[in-house]
Amino acid sequence: MEFDRSIIGREYDRADSEAVVAEELIAFAKAVGETAPCYTEDGPDLVGHPTFCLRYRGRKFFPDNLPKGLLGRMSFDAGKDLDLGVPIRPGDRIHVSSCVHDLYEKTGRSGSMSFVVVRFTLTNQSGEHVATIDNRMMYR
Amino acid sequence: MILDLHLHSERSDDSRAPVEAYMKILQRKRAERALDGIVLTEHRQFDPSRDFRDLEDRYGMVILNAAEIETDYGHMLVFGVNADILARFDFTDVRLPAQEVVTEISRLGGIALPCHPGRPNVGLCAHYESKSTLEGVVAVEALNGGSKKGEDARVAELIRERGYAAYGGSDAHLVSFVGMCATEFDREIRCMDDLVGELRAGKCRPVDFRQRRVA
Numbered sequence: 001m002e003f004d005r006s007i008i009g010r011e012y013d014r015a016d017s018e019a020v021v022a023e024e025l026i027a028f029a030k031a032v033g034e035t036a037p038c039y040t041e042d043g044p045d046l047v048g049h050p051t052f053c054l055r056y057r058g059r060k061f062f063p064d065n066l067p068k069g070l071l072g073r074m075s076f077d078a079g080k081d082l083d084l085g086v087p088i089r090p091g092d093r094i095h096v097s098s099c100v101h102d103l104y105e106k107t108g109r110s111g112s113m114s115f116v117v118v119r120f121t122l123t124n125q126s127g128e129h130v131a132t133i134d135n136r137m138m139y140r
Numbered sequence: 141m142i143l144d145l146h147l148h149s150e151r152s153d154d155s156r157a158p159v160e161a162y163m164k165i166l167q168r169k170r171a172e173r174a175l176d177g178i179v180l181t182e183h184r185q186f187d188p189s190r191d192f193r194d195l196e197d198r199y200g201m202v203i204l205n206a207a208e209i210e211t212d213y214g215h216m217l218v219f220g221v222n223a224d225i226l227a228r229f230d231f232t233d234v235r236l237p238a239q240e241v242v243t244e245i246s247r248l249g250g251i252a253l254p255c256h257p258g259r260p261n262v263g264l265c266a267h268y269e270s271k272s273t274l275e276g277v278v279a280v281e282a283l284n285g286g287s288k289k290g291e292d293a294r295v296a297e298l299i300r301e302r303g304y305a306a307y308g309g310s311d312a313h314l315v316s317f318v319g320m321c322a323t324e325f326d327r328e329i330r331c332m333d334d335l336v337g338e339l340r341a342g343k344c345r346p347v348d349f350r351q352r353r354v355a
Binding site for chain 2: 104105106107108109110111112115136
């Protein structure tokens with residue numbers, strides 16, 4: 001498959017969240033079975049669980065200009081890589097910038113596969129790096 | 141001397157194993173898998189700037205850098221990657237011409253050896269069912285730690301038929317799998333030139349550590 005590699009690294013979407021509230025940080029932490037007080041108890045030390053950042057994405061997951069050969073093919077989530085920065089705290093507003101980070105092909109036991117890595121870069125209202133999330137999608 | 145000739149670190153898209161983690165496991169499992177070193181064979185890439193001397197000194201092991209590439213005859217491991225080889229072949233291409241790969245890499249100072257040849261789609265055996273024999277293949281991976289049932293037997297038949305030399309590798313993508321299969325050499329291997337020399341001569345044999353457990 002021919003990929004237009006010029007789309008790699010180019011921002012295709014951005015979005016800003018409402019201010020985070022303590023209740024949603026606590027609810028998420030408890031939902032994933034976390035018990036550590038820093039994630040589950042309201043107060044000045046409360047921070048978001050590390051995987052809370054996964055709820056953030058732009059207004060659309062994929063760009064409009066993905067390689068056309070991928071449309072209509074079977075796909076699944078092939079995993080995510082998280083690079084964490086400062087924790088999310090109550091009152092934070094999260095900014096998400098989306099780009100295609102990588103496009104590649106590989107072959108395996110079951111045949112050829114194409115991979116699209118969509119990167120969400122999260123920053124807070126102070127411009128601090130909150131997380132980089134690489135979403136790996138596999139197409140067959 | 142025993143080396144695991146085939147494994148992947150976090151540089152490969154489907155592994156999260158830090159190189160030092162492999163060292164720690166081998167240190168801890170020495171009674172079960174008495175290896176002297178590893179060769180990293182990252183998928184579809186080669187970074188000549190990787191420097192493992194610090195880890196080698198700390199753990200007393202050899203750590204060499206190679207690559208696993210994808211061709212029209214399946215996957216191959218490339219040992220002795222140099223600037224000429226990188227200029228000649230785009231390692232990100234998943235349809236590299238296998239005969240050119242084997243011939244040219246040998247001419248340019250390295251060696252390309254089919255890996256997991258018994259594996260469907262990406263193994264040499266599957267391609268030999270419908271394509272002509274590759275010239276210049278010296279050895280194939282007789283033992284691969286990721287092999288499924290029947291794959292090693294297919295490879296044993298291939299080796300008997302074609303007279304290839306045999307080597308072994310774990311194909312580890314997870315830290316705990318390092319060294320499950322490996323390759324034994326009679327002479328000491330201290331650098332990639334040593335390794336390429338022994339492989340070219342076919343002076344190697346696979347070692348299977350998969351069944352060994354120490355209480």
